[in-house]
Amino acid sequence: MSAKTLDEVSVGTPVIIERVGGDHAFRRRLLELGLLPGTRIEVLRVAPLGDPLELLSRGTRLSIRRREASTITVQPLEGGS
Numbered sequence: 001m002s003a004k005t006l007d008e009v010s011v012g013t014p015v016i017i018e019r020v021g022g023d024h025a026f027r028r029r030l031l032e033l034g035l036l037p038g039t040r041i042e043v044l045r046v047a048p049l050g051d052p053l054e055l056l057s058r059g060t061r062l063s064i065r066r067r068e069a070s071t072i073t074v075q076p077l078e079g080g081s
Contacts, residue, residue, distance in 0.1 A: 007069040017072060020072055021071035022071035044061065
């Protein structure tokens with residue numbers, strides 16, 4: 001299966017971060033929050049108007065804008081959940 005961006009992932013589907021893109025300050029902020037390549041992440045919810053996305057990563061919930069999620073490349077988790 002080909003790589004997707006985080007904004008394309010269905011709610012409840014676990015994925016692995018492959019690459020964090022975007023500008024330097026944004027990339028640094030996400031890396032400081034623990035969103036590193038190789039990290040398992042799941043989209044928990046999407047706000048009613050489609051923005052922001054609530055994520056679960058390493059036992060922590062955080063929200064990011066859909067535009068920001070589009071800069072994060074992910075791969076499906078091998079073997080499902």
